[in-house]
Amino acid sequence: MDHFHLHDGVLHAEDVPLDRLAEAVGTPFYCYSAATITRHARVFRQGLAELIDPLLAYAVKANPNLSVIRLLAREGYGADVVSEGEMRRALAAGVPAERIIFSGVGKTAGEMAAALAAGVGQVNVESEAELQALSALATQMGRVARVALRVNPDVDARTHAKIATGKSENKFGIPADRIVALWAEGAALPGIAMQGLAVHIGSQIAELAPMERAFERLGALIADVRAAGHRVETVDLGGGLGIPYDPALPAPPAPDAYGAMVARVTRGWGVRLVFEPGRLIVGNAGVLVARVVRVKEGASRRFVVLDAGMNDLIRPTLYGVFHDIRAVVPRPGREVASFVGPVCESGDSFAEDRATTPLVAGDLVALMTAGAYGATMASTYNSRPLVPEVLVNGSLWAVVRPRQTYEELIGADRIAPWLEERE
Ligand code: LLP
Numbered sequence: 001m002d003h004f005h006l007h008d009g010v011l012h013a014e015d016v017p018l019d020r021l022a023e024a025v026g027t028p029f030y031c032y033s034a035a036t037i038t039r040h041a042r043v044f045r046q047g048l049a050e051l052i053d054p055l056l057a058y059a060v061k062a063n064p065n066l067s068v069i070r071l072l073a074r075e076g077y078g079a080d081v082v083s084e085g086e087m088r089r090a091l092a093a094g095v096p097a098e099r100i101i102f103s104g105v106g107k108t109a110g111e112m113a114a115a116l117a118a119g120v121g122q123v124n125v126e127s128e129a130e131l132q133a134l135s136a137l138a139t140q141m142g143r144v145a146r147v148a149l150r151v152n153p154d155v156d157a158r159t160h161a162k163i164a165t166g167k168s169e170n171k172f173g174i175p176a177d178r179i180v181a182l183w184a185e186g187a188a189l190p191g192i193a194m195q196g197l198a199v200h201i202g203s204q205i206a207e208l209a210p211m212e213r214a215f216e217r218l219g220a221l222i223a224d225v226r227a228a229g230h231r232v233e234t235v236d237l238g239g240g241l242g243i244p245y246d247p248a249l250p251a252p253p254a255p256d257a258y259g260a261m262v263a264r265v266t267r268g269w270g271v272r273l274v275f276e277p278g279r280l281i282v283g284n285a286g287v288l289v290a291r292v293v294r295v296k297e298g299a300s301r302r303f304v305v306l307d308a309g310m311n312d313l314i315r316p317t318l319y320g321v322f323h324d325i326r327a328v329v330p331r332p333g334r335e336v337a338s339f340v341g342p343v344c345e346s347g348d349s350f351a352e353d354r355a356t357t358p359l360v361a362g363d364l365v366a367l368m369t370a371g372a373y374g375a376t377m378a379s380t381y382n383s384r385p386l387v388p389e390v391l392v393n394g395s396l397w398a399v400v401r402p403r404q405t406y407e408e409l410i411g412a413d414r415i416a417p418w419l420e421e422r423e
Pocket of ligand 1: 059061062103104200239279280315
């Protein structure tokens with residue numbers, strides 16, 4: 001469910017027509033619907049209603065805009081962060097430190113120190129070496145790190161290989177058979193308070209069965225750790241629940257089905273559960289609006305060339321995935337075309353041979369379901385400035401990130417002193 005709909009022949013974000021926004025801010029731009037974000041945040045929480053006081057930690061990587069994080073903080077969400085930058089964003093947006101989970105396979109000493117100084121609620125540790133480094137730092141700083149061990153459950157999430165994280169060959173997590181020993185080591189280390197286990201097997205997961213298998217393995221591990229005489233207080237079940245991208249395909253399981261599965265599998269665990277949803281909260285809440293620069297008849301194909309490129313939305317290029325493309329002011333009829341950007345790579349393509357309503361130069365299109373892993377994965381490749389982000393709330397809208405100026409883009413560089421011109 002989202003709040004992008006046709007009204008009087010024009011695609012709107014809530015009550016705001018996207019063509020009006022395009023006039024005001026120029027194209028391309030990202031547009032987010034606050035009502036959709038709030039709705040998804042509540043639907044997810046509602047799906048987990050059977051659980052006692054779960055911590056919902058929004059995965060900031062999906063969309064790190066401060067307004068988006070603040071909106072979710074107001075809904076009681078914490079934050080799952082994987083870098084100092086994401087942690088600083090979460091804090092700046094008003095997420096209390098105790099609701100921040102610091103994840104990631106390559107936390108640097110600087111990042112661990114920053115997490116300790118901020119007093120984050122949990123650090124998800126991914127190796128023995130990391131645990132030892134964290135202990136040394138915490139001791140030095142006179143702090144205590146609250147730690148969960150991220151387990152690699154060796155489960156295939158059956159999603160795109162580049163975003164699967166739970167198989168033994170993936171870089172993430174600690175093999176299950178090392179968990180009890182590592183917990184004991186952590187419990188004996190200074191500056192470490194062992195509190196839980198964590199798992200995250202991948203993203204855009206379309207079936208519950210792999211997650212259920214992973215959670216069951218965690219359940220067995222809780223018993224093993226407790227049998228060794230330790231207290232397990234939190235279990236972090238990660239994010240990963242998929243969302244619909246292609247309206248022609250069946251939708252992934254809804255949050256209530258996920259919640260029912262979680263309630264069933266975790267019954268009797270006696271822990272506080274943590275969740276790290278990203279895409280589910282913001283994916284359908286955003287679109288990338290672009291203008292048709294021109295329509296080009298190739299030898300074998302018709303190309304609709306947009307002013308947005310792979311640098312603005314890289315998902316189709318990087319993963320070969322589907323994003324629906326809709327005309328902002330649709331004309332009657334159907335036409336097939338390939339949708340490409342202006343970047344100098346053949347991979348700069350959003351869709352091949354896609355049927356849409358007919359389009360001509362100057363028309364606006366919306367690339368749907370771009371709220372997650374859209375703007376956040378953008379780059380300035382081809383020296384294209386980062387595009388603005390707009391947040392709509394009913395009939396209100398605000399630019400929550402202005403378009404990068406050419407001065408900002410180019411002015412960030414420095415001419416090496418020996419290349420500076422002499423008078
Ligand atoms: N927790 C951890 C530890 C993660 O690594 C991730 C995502 C999440 C939570 C949130 O997962 P979500 O609920 O959003 O599925 N760029 C890719 C997605 C990469 C996901 C990385 N980790 C894409 O565009 O599909």
